[in-house]
Amino acid sequence: MTSYSWAPGFVAGDRPRIVTSRFEFEDSFTLERYLATGGYAGLRAAIARPAAEVHEEVRSSTLLGRGGAGFPAGVKWGLTPEGVFPRYLVVNGDESEPGTYKDRLLMERDPHQLIEGCLIACYAAGLSRCFLYIRGEMALAQERMATALNDAYAAGYIGKNILGSDFSVDIVLHWGAGAYVVGEETALIESLEGNRGMPRLKPPYFPAAIGLYGKPTIVNNVETLSNLPWIATNGAAAYTAIGTESSPGTRMVAVSGHVKRPGVYEIVNGTTTFRDLLYGEEFCQGIRDDNELKAFVPGGGSAPWFLPDQLDLPFEGRLVGAAGSMLGSGAIMVMDSTTDIPAAALTLTRFYAHESCGKCVPCREGGTWLMRILERVVEGQGTTEDLDLLLEVGGSICPGSMPHAASAELGLEATPFPYRMTTICFVGPSAYVPVHSAITLFPSEFAERVAPARVRTRIPVTAVGSAQ
């Protein structure tokens, strides 16, 4: 039940903990503490075995990626083309999804755990150089990681012939400079190559095959890698014993917004429900001022919204997807009955419009256009036609049906995740998701806000004439 003054936001609780087990120590980020609490035992265990065995162990643990897509890490490692070297590990520590901040805590509070995870991944998958890309705005995380790396190098855990073995790898600390889109793995690679962080189209740029410098590259999230020391020490069987079969282990979830006790919780995967998280005594303890819950975003800012109707769903990827949203990066944002829904949607749409890299036209032009229309609506200057236009412009970013939650009150059936998109990555669609969720789930809030359609001056393209 404790939260620690040196780890603001983190609430320990009385649950199995894998990645946050040292957070209660004030000096959890030091090498001394790490070694005193079983640190680098997983690495020692791993390099005593053939790499293929370690890889198999991770594969059988069904450790799911924690960056958003939820792809099994062991399977991802196996996607590199056979016999092609060098292979790189790029650690995605560019956490920027609204609502999310588990990775920052993991880097600030337990940097050696991440380092050990990187080393195990490199060993198992034959990756000969590791780049640890930390979000630029996270100065403390950079400082803690730099110190930890320096200490680990000096102690022989990183570099040439690690612990006297033939395993050699450098971990290079790299830091970004403020661009949400770089969290997308192909954009992350572009950024690491010194370029503008603009995503590459998959295919052909599946990083596992064509990644950093055109070589096979594994991109793993900080939380994903932080699980590896535990798995290497305790084995896959112990790991799968926690959580559910399809979603084993634990995961970190940040719950923010209108709850009594916002915080980051390490929860058992797949079984904890949203109701547990929002109302449970060991979690958020209910909505602030005991207000009614109006809506919540279940998986970071880009996830379609849920209503109280969905509270009893467990925090589990497939079920949440079927219910019309996604778990994403493990972040819940809660809106109580006082919330101005169109204005709340605007904060997210503005975020994604701002963070568009500018590559794909639908995102570059459409995101900003959505934002402008929504601003008009929020300010009471919109018309009913603007509401149609929001959906039309959104349709140019996400063609076809959009996922959304069911609502008993509105008589809506759920449309399952995912959406289709005309863009390379999800930033463009993410600008539309909150607009679509808000209009679909709270039509009356918009209807009250807008005036009837007025006769609009349409600008015929034909007026400028073609010479041909």
Added chain:
Amino acid sequence: MTDISENVDTVEITVNGKAIAAKKGEMVIAATDRAGEHIPRFCYHPRMAPVGMCRQCLVEIDTGRGPMLQPSCMVPVAPGMVVDTESETTKRAQEGILELLLANHPLDCPVCDKGGECPLQDQAFSHGPGESRYVEEKRHYEKPIDISPLVKLDRERCILCDRCTRFADEVAGDALIHFVERGNATQVMTYPDEPFSSHFSGNTVQICPVGALTATPYRFKARPWDLEQVDSTCTSCSVGCRISVHSSRDRVLRFQGVDDDDVNWGWLCDRGRFNFESVHADVRVGDPLIRTAPDRLEPTSWSGAMAITADLISAALASAGAESVAVLGGARGTNEDAWAWASLADAIGVERRDAQLDDGLPAGILGMPRATIRDAASAATVVLVAPDLKEEMPILHLRLRHAAVEGNTRIIEFSPTGSGLTKHAWRSIRTPVGATSATVAATLADPEVAAQLASGPVVIVAGRMNLAESADQVMASVQALTAAVPTATVLPALRRGNVVGALMAGLRPKTDDADARSILAAAAQGEIEVLVLVGADPLADLPDADLAHRGLAGAKRVISLDGHLSASSTEFADVVLPAAVMAEKSGTTTNIEGRVSTVTQKVTVHGTARPDWMVAVELASALGHDLGVSSVDDITARLAGAGAVAGSIWQGSVPPGQPVSVGTSAPNGYDMRLVLSRVLYDGAVSTRSSASIAALIGPGGVSMHPLDMEQLGVVAADEVRLSTDRGSIVLGVCPDERLDRGTVWIPIGQNSEDPRLLVGGGAVTDIRIERV
């Protein structure tokens, strides 16, 4: 830059219900283009890597998992793929994208140069929604801004397709324009105070799908629907890029690159693109001129001028024999022009003739097994014993750069200065002046080099790398290379427009002592009665400026047939005959490969100018000889009979030169050795008389190694005096770490004192440098 010519394996796909054969590995959009199914697009360009930026080419593609909207520029064809470019989903997506593209586009089409040939305008009609619901304020930027002296940028019109920026980076290798800022604020920009000064900048204007990039020389000159156009060949250098000549009201207004798979892939260098201005320049000669006083040329009639010319030649033939008549030039004209002048020379027995001005290589280079550009660009190894191709033959540079960067070609470069290809070269070897062939021989002994040369086809690109060093060094180097690799072929890097055609058509020295150098030396000795300059300007072009001056002064009579009033004719010509220039005449030219291609007349000749061939035929007639032709087509047909057929390689039969042996020359007491070479914008008359690019001719100066500068006690921009046994000039100095110590490099034709005044007749030019 993308090679789209290679693959021939086919894959069958279905497009709108029809089965079509696609090339294995190509993108869907390339396959549908060939099948005549148009998919709208902005960022896709067949000669550049796809980027998937504009999303306009989204179509429904079914690879077995149901139809999915995918960018057809980034999805390679796969067997059994089903493509629907006309489905409702496709149509909705394409309309949506166009509405978004137009959201911030100013729609100032009536005042936009691109209006009428604008892909955005055209595709807004063919695939757009017809009207816009965007009522918000559009993006505003200062406009237009000069990103270089030749190109203006309007960021409001820009749709951020990444074509120009990709071209600059990937094709030209000059990443001087780039996206800056992010998202909705993204713009194309240069770095502050660093203009887009690429030799290839004009291509970005041509490939811009909107009016964001415009060429300063063409702005507001015409509307596309007022332009007439014909395909022709650029003769600015001898690469032979295919162009489209655009004119309106009988004035040439622009050249556009035409995509020729063998040669230029659609690209042009800026010199070739913008020197059309010289066609209508003030220095054109409009009427025949005769010298009436030492400093005076007066107009006369063609009949008068031709009578005088014929009289002068027949008098010379009668008094001093054919030995006393010489013809210099022909490389700026057509094959037909050169054939007529060679035939005239044959008819009157003149052996002293040369299309080169001692600035190339002996004509025997054309007798060696010849390579094509495609051979070079697909060879395992390209050996450069040549000047900086980026400066002298820019599009050949692009092809070789592409081969090295994207392909599997390795470049071995021998150069005294380094070049634009140095950073892409597998080996770049500095050749000390006077020891080029010795360096080549030493390199051939390197086992790694030998292994590389044995690994596959080898092409030698050979040209005059240093105008202050004897051509023998290059010839000896080429002979050493062909001796080491007998299967190697040669691509001659002779620079002037139709020099290969002129040499092959017969304007080459009949004997070793009949070349330009010998002719001018003889003239200086008073042995030449009549010197005919056929579009040649020895005063401006001969490396040994002193010899040019003495030769022209020593020739009893000088006849100049030229489109522009040259330095040589202004000072020395007794008769000036006005010649038609490119775009004013038709015929064929021959490029470095021997490839014959057509040039086409587009505008009326200036004044009473005539094509060179016609002057030769008339002159022959006046001298009592019938060349047997009465039209350019007659000559084209004759040449075709000799193997010069447009569209194919003219094999010809030029005898290979004799083996050359070179010694090493000992320094003569001076401390440095001189390298003279050309840069893109030099003293060429077509450059000097094209206002837009004449402004780009540099200030000139001497480059030397920073340590040599230190030793001399000078810093950048200081003036130094350079002296040889011939002369002395003062130039500004700049550091260049690529040079060997003891070597200095000076570009010719710049706005400085003429470095050719330093060049002597020896194998090398040794030079002394002092602070001023």
Added chain:
Amino acid sequence: MARFNDANLTTAHEIIARYPRPKSALIPLLHLAQEQNGYVTDEAMRQIAELVGVTPAEVLGTGSFYEMFRFEPTGRYLINICGTMSCALMGARELLHAAERSLGIHAGGTTPDGLFTLHQAECQAACTEAPCLQVNYRYRFKMTPEGVEQLIDDLRAGKLDDEIPPHGTLARVRQHIPSDRAVGAVDPDDVVGPPAWIPVTVEGAGS
């Protein structure tokens, strides 16, 4: 001062050497330049271009993509007030207004004394501690308008100098890879075959 001083030039070379291709060092070097000068100067970009072998336009192209690089003089303290959803729900707007009032500038501006630059920022990854802000990328959690005013007073009085270095400095500890431990960066095209611990015959990772 716009070019790297000697110590930073040494650091720059050390950073470049960690990457298989020099251009990868571009963003770290821009940070280093910003650390030295408080913002990224034109001269610094030219020097970085030379150091990593690209054109200055490419350096600007990359640099201007990222939020954190400032290309004009910036306050000693850059105050970023988060305005994304969780912070917005918890009162971010009031924080911004308090800061604007207290500093006498609008978001996007710099105080005339050059001490403060104020920005409305997007999500800072501290959503449960909303509303939050960063001063030179150091957090202040669960802020109130009064807290913002107090913070500005403290900064102005120099009371937080130990905790908050001037704008441009991120981590105060740099990574240092000791040469006797470093594996070293190899050009990816020069690598043939698997690393030492992966048996050639049994394709560990790929099987």
